[in-house]
Amino acid sequence: MKHLNRRDFIRALGFTSLAAGGMGRVLADPIHEGSQVVEGITASARGAAAFLEDGKVIQPRREVPVFRDTDVLVVGGGTAGVVAALAARRAGVNTTLVERYGCFGGLWTAGLVLIVLCTHVPGEGKRTKMVQGIGDEILARIHSQKHGAINYSADGPHDATTDPEVTKYVLARMLREEGVDIVLHSWVTNAILDGDAVRGVLFESKAGCMAIRAKVVIDATGDGDVFDAAGAESIPHVHRIGLVHRLGNVPEGNSPEGLNLGGATPIPGVRWVNMQGPQGDCLDVPTLTNCELDGREAIWNKLKQIQETPGYENVFLLDVASQLGVRASRTLVGTQELRLEETLEQKAYADVIGVGGTYSFLKNLPCAIPYGSLVPVRVDNLLASGRCVAADNTMLNYTRLIAPCMLTGQAAGAAAALAVQENCTPRNVDVAKLQGLLKAQGAYLG
Amino acid sequence: MSFFPPRSGFRLAMLVFLATGALFLPPVVLRYVLPGLSPFLFVCTVVATRNIGLSALLSLPMLAFVVWRRRGFCHHICPVGWLVELCAKARTTANCDYGRVPLIGQWAALLTMGGAVATLPLFLLLDPLALFTGAVGGAHVPLWVLRLACAGGLAVLLVLSVAFPLLWCKRLCPLGAMQDLLAELNGLFARRLSESPCESGEGDLGLARRAFLGLGGGMAVSALAVRAPGAAAATCLRPPGAIDDARFATLCVRCGNCVRSCPSEIIRPDVQPPGLAGLLAPTLSFEANYCLETCNACGQNCPTGAIAGLTLAAKNACRIGLARIAETGCLLAVEKECSACAAICPRGAIIEEFSAETYTAMVRVDAETCNGCGACVAVCPPRVISVVPAGQA
Ligand SMILES: Cc1cc2nc3c(=O)[nH]c(=O)nc-3n(C[C@H](O)[C@H](O)[C@H](O)COP(=O)(O)OP(=O)(O)OC[C@H]3O[C@@H](n4cnc5c(N)ncnc54)[C@H](O)[C@@H]3O)c2cc1C
Ligand code: SF4
Numbered sequence: 070m071k072h073l074n075r076r077d078f079i080r081a082l083g084f085t086s087l088a089a090g091g092m093g094r095v096l097a098d099p100i101h102e103g104s105q106v107v108e109g110i111t112a113s114a115r116g117a118a119a120f121l122e123d124g125k126v127i128q129p130r131r132e133v134p135v136f137r138d139t140d141v142l143v144v145g146g147g148t149a150g151v152v153a154a155l156a157a158r159r160a161g162v163n164t165t166l167v168e169r170y171g172c173f174g175g176l177w178t179a180g181l182v183l184i185v186l187c188t189h190v191p192g193e194g195k196r197t198k199m200v201q202g203i204g205d206e207i208l209a210r211i212h213s214q215k216h217g218a219i220n221y222s223a224d225g226p227h228d229a230t231t232d233p234e235v236t237k238y239v240l241a242r243m244l245r246e247e248g249v250d251i252v253l254h255s256w257v258t259n260a261i262l263d264g265d266a267v268r269g270v271l272f273e274s275k276a277g278c279m280a281i282r283a284k285v286v287i288d289a290t291g292d293g294d295v296f297d298a299a300g301a302e303s304i305p306h307v308h309r310i311g312l313v314h315r316l317g318n319v320p321e322g323n324s325p326e327g328l329n330l331g332g333a334t335p336i337p338g339v340r341w342v343n344m345q346g347p348q349g350d351c352l353d354v355p356t357l358t359n360c361e362l363d364g365r366e367a368i369w370n371k372l373k374q375i376q377e378t379p380g381y382e383n384v385f386l387l388d389v390a391s392q393l394g395v396r397a398s399r400t401l402v403g404t405q406e407l408r409l410e411e412t413l414e415q416k417a418y419a420d421v422i423g424v425g426g427t428y429s430f431l432k433n434l435p436c437a438i439p440y441g442s443l444v445p446v447r448v449d450n451l452l453a454s455g456r457c458v459a460a461d462n463t464m465l466n467y468t469r470l471i472a473p474c475m476l477t478g479q480a481a482g483a484a485a486a487l488a489v490q491e492n493c494t495p496r497n498v499d500v501a502k503l504q505g506l507l508k509a510q511g512a513y514l515g
Numbered sequence: 516m517s518f519f520p521p522r523s524g525f526r527l528a529m530l531v532f533l534a535t536g537a538l539f540l541p542p543v544v545l546r547y548v549l550p551g552l553s554p555f556l557f558v559c560t561v562v563a564t565r566n567i568g569l570s571a572l573l574s575l576p577m578l579a580f581v582v583w584r585r586r587g588f589c590h591h592i593c594p595v596g597w598l599v600e601l602c603a604k605a606r607t608t609a610n611c612d613y614g615r616v617p618l619i620g621q622w623a624a625l626l627t628m629g630g631a632v633a634t635l636p637l638f639l640l641l642d643p644l645a646l647f648t649g650a651v652g653g654a655h656v657p658l659w660v661l662r663l664a665c666a667g668g669l670a671v672l673l674v675l676s677v678a679f680p681l682l683w684c685k686r687l688c689p690l691g692a693m694q695d696l697l698a699e700l701n702g703l704f705a706r707r708l709s710e711s712p713c714e715s716g717e718g719d720l721g722l723a724r725r726a727f728l729g730l731g732g733g734m735a736v737s738a739l740a741v742r743a744p745g746a747a748a749a750t751c752l753r754p755p756g757a758i759d760d761a762r763f764a765t766l767c768v769r770c771g772n773c774v775r776s777c778p779s780e781i782i783r784p785d786v787q788p789p790g791l792a793g794l795l796a797p798t799l800s801f802e803a804n805y806c807l808e809t810c811n812a813c814g815q816n817c818p819t820g821a822i823a824g825l826t827l828a829a830k831n832a833c834r835i836g837l838a839r840i841a842e843t844g845c846l847l848a849v850e851k852e853c854s855a856c857a858a859i860c861p862r863g864a865i866i867e868e869f870s871a872e873t874y875t876a877m878v879r880v881d882a883e884t885c886n887g888c889g890a891c892v893a894v895c896p897p898r899v900i901s902v903v904p905a906g907q908a
Contacts, residue, residue: 186852309854309867309876329849343850345876347869367874409859429855430894463858470852 115277133271133280139165139250141485142283144257144270147175148471149455149478150289151240152203156482156510157287158247159203162489164482165281166249167272169256170392173240175291177471178233179392181313183334183341187426187472189227190435196224199426199435202512204475210239216335227426232335252281257290260299266449266494267299285450285485285495289478292352293399293457301445302402303457306465310351311344311394312364316372317387320380328375330384339387344368344394351398361393396456397469403459404496405441407468412436417515420500422484422507423476424515428467436467437515440500443481449494454481476512483507518589518611518681519600525591533594537651546648546772550818552592553644554578555624555690556768560639562631563766564758564820585698589684589691595643595672596684596691602673603680611681618725620685620692625729627689632730635737635765639819641689645768646672648818661771661784661795696722750789752799752887752904754782754813755806755833756823764792766821773797773813773822779804781889782813797822799835801889801902806835808861808888836887836902838865838880844899847877854878856891856900865891 116131141157143150146168158164176182185208189196198205212218214235221229244251254274261269261280269282288295293303316330319340324330331342346364349356368389375381405420412431418439425436442459443452453459454477456469467473483506488495491502504514536545547570550556557574561567581588589596603611623638630637639645649665676683684691699722741761750760754773757763774782774797785798797813799806811830814822825833838856846853857865857878864884869876887902 184852309869311850331850343852344874345847345850345869346874347871347876348867363871363874370874429853429896430859432893466854466858 113277114274114279133278135282136272136279137165137250137252137281139163139281139283140489141165141285141287141482142167142269142281143287143289143482144295145175145289145291145455146170146173146240146253147289147291147455148177148204148474149291149481150175150287151244152207152475152478153287153289153454153482153485154249155203155243155247156479157486158249158482159510160483160486160490160506162486164249164486165252165283166244167252167255167257167270167281169254171253172237173244174233174236176392176394177231178237178240179390180394181233181315181341181388181390182343182394182471183230183233184332185229185231185471187428187436187467187470188229189224189426191427191433196227198223198227199424199513200472200475202475202507202510203479204472206511207236207239207243207475210243211235214239219333219335230332230334230341235335257294258298260286260295262299265300265447267295267451270295270298283450284489285452287452287454287481287485288401288457289454289481291395291398291456293401293453296401296445296448296451296453296457297399299445299448299451301448301451303399304402305350305352305399306397306462307348307350308396308398309345309347310349310356310360310364310396311346312361312368313341313343313390313394314368315339315341315387316375317385318383320384325378325381328378328381329371330375342368342371346394351395357393357395364393365389397465398457400457400465401442401453401459402446403442403453404444404446405439405459407436407438407442407458407460407464409461409463412464412467421514422480422503422512423473424513425467425473425476428470430463431467435515436464436473438468438473438476438480440480440484440498440503442468443477443484444496449496450488452481452485452495454478479510479512480507483510518603518684519596520590523591526597529592529594530597546775546816547818548573549648550642550644550768550770550772552577552588553642553690554581554588555627555693556639556642556645556818558693559627559631559636560766560819562628563634563636563639563762564823565634566820566823568820568824570818581694582697582701585701586691586694588694589688593643593690595647595669595688598669598673599676599681599683602676605677606680611685613679613682613686616682616686618686618692620687620689621696621725622729623687624689624693624696625726626733626736628693629730629733629735630737630765631733633734633737633741634762635741637733637737637765638689639765640768642768643672643688643690645770645818648770648772649768660786661769661774664784664795665769665771696726750904751785751793751796752836752902754797754799754822755811755830755835755886756814756825758821758823760793763821764790764796766819767796768819768821769795770818772816772818776812776816778810778812779807781806799889799902801892803893805889805892806887831886834886834905835889836904837882838885838887838889838891839901839903840865840878840880841899841901842877844897845878845895846897847875850875853896855894855896859890859894860885861888861890862886 114134117129119128140162141164143154143166151173154164154166188200211231212221217235218229218231220226255272257270257272259271267286317339331340334341372386375384420440421437422440423438427433455474458468458477460468484498484503487498551570551573554577627636627638650669781799781804782797783800784795811827814824862884864881866879868879889902891900
């Protein structure tokens with residue numbers, strides 16, 4: 070057997086790019102197929118181990134390595150985060166997107182929440198699409214894929230239902246096409262503060278804890294992890310925590326009495342089944358653990374019931390969401406709060422950054438969202454987007470839905486980019502310019 | 516003969532006030548003033564509800580006036596009287612002597628006042644001012660049935676007045692009759708004071724008998740009706756602060772003020788009441804809106820106390836009914852994203868409940884905190900929430 074030198078070996082495996090990216094040095098010849106011993110991939114960023122001092126666990130003080138320097142950092146690759154990253158990047162600034170898991174879409178995909186609510190308002194005889202811009206572009210691209218989406222249209226069927234894998238693929242494609250700097254498998258744990266100004270974040274990874282420095286940070290974590298770390302005020306909520314799943318091989322037709330076979334998906338015979346679940350504190354680890362375990366158990370119990378029903382013996386469990394269905398946890402205390410009364414009065418916000426479709430408690434009215442609901446009261450260089458924006462206890466049940474998350478995502482991305490370009494803090498962004506940019510990106514502002 | 520004085524400055528002023536009021540004043544002014552003028556409504560409602568309201572400022576002087584001047588109200592104030600007079604003028608030749616027609620108005624007035632003592636003013640809604648307010652008071656969408664009914668009633672009255680000029684005022688109208696009764700009473704006193712007992716002739720004995728029979732009869736009937744089993748149980752949704760249902764049907768004079776005053780437009784004249792007594796009395800519909808936490812207008816606009824004039828806080832403490840959720844139709848029952856009702860409830864009275872056994876969440880109405888404001892009804896996408904009268908809950 071011919072002995073390869075280190076370089077040849079790596080090239081042979083096609084790993085050149087990875088090597089350049091910091092794969093490290095192969096130390097010795099391969100021992101087993103596909104497994105090599107390399108030097109330098111050990112987590113150099115971890116720092117020294119913690120130690121005990123009087124029985125307390127202490128972390129040693131150290132300098133944290135900086136993994137990236139960027140203009141706009143988006144934390145969280147859910148609906149809001151992806152749209153925010155696309156909006157910022159398209160506005161022409163360097164944009165980094167950090168996601169703790171391995172795919173994009175968050176609850177929309179990994180959470181298997183497949184129905185995109187609140188895109189339209191009903192009108193005379195037909196519906197009018199409110200959610201345009203990047204969100205609608207994404208939906209259109211998903212729809213253009215085979216088995217990508219059902220019920221997607223301009224003025225007819227609404228509440229598009231999408232396929233999670235197509236969505237993950239389309240989101241990743243679009244991010245890569247725009248040249249967004251993508252960082253996966255990295256869990257943001259803290260903020261870097263300079264007085265009241267955020268200068269970046271710390272994240273945990275297989276390689277240890279590292280820092281990303283940024284001029285503006287967008288919190289799209291859904292739970293407000295970043296604004297909470299930065300000391301911005303927020304309101305804690307408990308909400309129902311569910312675990313969504315999909316069933317395969319489901320016969321056509323209505324569900325029999327007492328069986329919940331969920332809603333249709335773009336794949337024939339496959340249905341997605343929502344779960345309400347118990348109310349709980351979505352930031353509490355034991356709660357999340359129990360909801361995950363109990364939720365799975367409940368799904369299997371229900372499946373058994375379905376399979377015992379004549380005609381449904383061959384229904385099988387296709388998958389259970391890999392992301393637990395957290396509806397609401399923290400919401401930002403913003404410079405403005407989206408309020409039910411104001412929405413029902415159809416208050417005209419001078420700083421409107423998006424208009425969403427209607428929802429049950431909005432009585433067929435559209436919903437304008439003010440920029441202030443993304444801006445923390447005190448902390449600078451930080452914007453919220455997605456389900457953690459500032460809204461009252463009723464309206465958070467609107468802002469948390471997928472289409473409104475698209476709106477707040479696009480607005481946060483565009484505003485962050487403007488702040489970088491104009492060299493100001495997001496709170497001082499010229500609202501007229503922001504609205505102009507959003508319109509140029511296709512958004513509908515009323 | 517002439518029943519009405521040839522010219523009256525008061526009457527002219529009243530007509531000018533009504534015309535300008537209808538055109539220029541906020542509708543609430545006429546709503547307050549018109550029924551407030553009627554001494555009949557005033558006396559009966561104060562007795563029936565044991566409560567005296569702000570409208571006394573208007574009603575008390577009016578009462579004094581009619582005691583002082585027999586039929587002063589008819590002659591100088593009453594807009595219906597004026598219409599009746601116009602009709603009479605069209606028939607100058609007609610015979611207006613109704614000496615042999617029974618005193619229907621007096622019996623109605625006596626029975627009603629007697630009933631009021633037992634809290635049930637039986638024929639209160641015959642009051643001409645209530646009828647007039649119902650027919651001409653400001654327009655309002657949900658009100659058209661009631662307006663039509665009142666306008667119809669007024670039209671009947673006018674046709675009657677053409678056929679039998681002045682019959683209404685002389686023999687039928689309880690408001691007019693009450694003034695006669697007061698005047699007779701006054702006369703009785705005057706004579707007693709002038710110490711000429713032999714003069715108390717047959718008429719006065721008649722008055723005593725009428726009063727005894729009318730008031731006593733009214734009291735007895737009302738007392739029985741109020742105590743009838745189930746009479747007080749609410750079978751309809753009434754505006755907040757409404758008196759119990761047995762009394763409501765008689766105390767409410769169908770003037771439509773509550774309907775007009777409701778900014779949410781949830782008060783409707785009941786066209787399908789469970790019993791005929793409740794016909795066109797206000798009932799609630801939460802199809803499009805609900806009873807606002809910021810409003811207490813209906814009670815403030817009710818001339819009779821059928822709906823108590825409560826402060827905002829007291830009104831919000833009132834129970835209108837109780838929300839009831841038909842659980843099988845609820846979206847949560849099929850695990851669809853909702854709980855709109857819980858999100859919108861201004862009192863947090865809709866509670867989410869989780870069953871660990873079935874691993875499902877449902878919404879439940881907390882009967883202690885729910886006041887039946889109806890906010891949840893219109894937001895429920897499948898419309899499975901209704902508000903039931905408190906008595907039925
Ligand atoms: C069970 C359930 C049913 C629902 N049903 C519907 C429905 O029918 N229709 C509808 O429109 N909406 C529905 N929703 C709401 C909607 O799905 C979500 O609220 C919405 O998708 C949230 O989008 P987001 O981008 O704000 O947050 P998420 O989708 O939660 O995205 C947050 C992303 O950030 C990542 N992240 C979080 N923290 C960190 C961190 N510290 N570091 C790095 N990455 C992090 C997460 O992994 C995730 O990818 C439902 C929600 C649930 C839970
Ligand atoms: S609004 Fe209607 S469907 Fe929704 S949770 Fe309440 S009762 Fe159920």
